[in-house]
Amino acid sequence: MTRIAFIGGGNMARSLIGGLLKTGAAAANLRVAEPQAQARESLGRDFGVATFVDNQLAVADAEVLVLAVKPQIMPAIHAQLRDTLQRNRPLLISIAAGVRIDQLERWFGSLLPIVRCMPNTPALIGAGATGLCANLRVTPQQREQAQHILDAVGITRWIDDEALMDTVTALSGSGPAYFFAIVEALEDAAVAQGMPRETARILATQTCLGAGRMLVESNEAPSVLRQRVTSPNGTTQAALESFSADQLPRIVARAVAAATRRGEELAAALDKS
Ligand SMILES: NC(=O)C1=CN([C@@H]2O[C@H](COP(=O)(O)OP(=O)(O)OC[C@H]3O[C@@H](n4cnc5c(N)ncnc54)[C@H](OP(=O)(O)O)[C@@H]3O)[C@@H](O)[C@H]2O)C=CC1
Ligand SMILES: O=C(O)[C@@H]1CCC=N1
Numbered sequence: 001m002t003r004i005a006f007i008g009g010g011n012m013a014r015s016l017i018g019g020l021l022k023t024g025a026a027a028a029n030l031r032v033a034e035p036q037a038q039a040r041e042s043l044g045r046d047f048g049v050a051t052f053v054d055n056q057l058a059v060a061d062a063e064v065l066v067l068a069v070k071p072q073i074m075p076a077i078h079a080q081l082r083d084t085l086q087r088n089r090p091l092l093i094s095i096a097a098g099v100r101i102d103q104l105e106r107w108f109g110s111l112l113p114i115v116r117c118m119p120n121t122p123a124l125i126g127a128g129a130t131g132l133c134a135n136l137r138v139t140p141q142q143r144e145q146a147q148h149i150l151d152a153v154g155i156t157r158w159i160d161d162e163a164l165m166d167t168v169t170a171l172s173g174s175g176p177a178y179f180f181a182i183v184e185a186l187e188d189a190a191v192a193q194g195m196p197r198e199t200a201r202i203l204a205t206q207t208c209l210g211a212g213r214m215l216v217e218s219n220e221a222p223s224v225l226r227q228r229v230t231s232p233n234g235t236t237q238a239a240l241e242s243f244s245a246d247q248l249p250r251i252v253a254r255a256v257a258a259a260t261r262r263g264e265e266l267a268a269a270l271d272k273s
Pocket of ligand 2: 174
């Protein structure tokens, strides 16, 4: 059984730990370093994992180290961990948005096997989507280890060109928030027409779930599923023409470009720190 240490015990670490335990990992093999006492208590209570205030204690004998802290925290942790990591050479997995592999190599040691990945919050319910990218030091066995950890919370895809990791972040990393925003907007639109909010929310939510399940279970292209809803001169056509007049694809493309840019900016800011 692989010994895995997490640096940061927040939302994403909790999702990954929950998924790993559900898919057969032993709590005894998982350690978490987390500064917040409340978060440490709940990790211990909910998952039975060992928790630490001291990052070095958590990583002492880890074969895999998952960096699950905000990008801005990376410079603060590398000074503490660099020596231990240089000595033990665990597989380093970073889930931080924007942070590039060359930055991780510079901070934690250029000889380390490193996987940069980008999961998303549906990982919490085992329905996550993760893109992964490895440096040349990652062995086939370590690729499997990384994939196994992320497969525990959803689907995974390897991304060969690291430049596309910011696109993964802008698509599936941030993506759940886009769908929540659309559900909020649908709900508000129905409320504005006089519908009680609770009814509007449940109808919008179930519509999102149903459409998502159809995408996954029918295996048909989104455009085909869309056309099937759209009766000639019917209600859907009226709504889609309105989307078109408001240039929905352009709105979405601009949003994805903004998220991609922010990922690049996060990394550039760290280059200066
Ligand atoms: N949320 C999302 O949808 C996604 C997030 N990510 C990435 O995952 C990473 C974590 O995000 P998320 O889980 O949402 O963030 P959280 O803030 O929930 O978790 C990060 C945790 O790390 C703790 N922490 C802060 N400093 C240190 C330190 N020096 N050593 C150890 N732990 C520390 C934080 O404590 P404190 O609160 O005290 O700072 C916090 O509990 C980010 O880099 C983000 O880019 C990736 C995919 C999706
Ligand atoms: O908003 C963020 O920066 C993180 C990365 C992807 C989702 N949340």
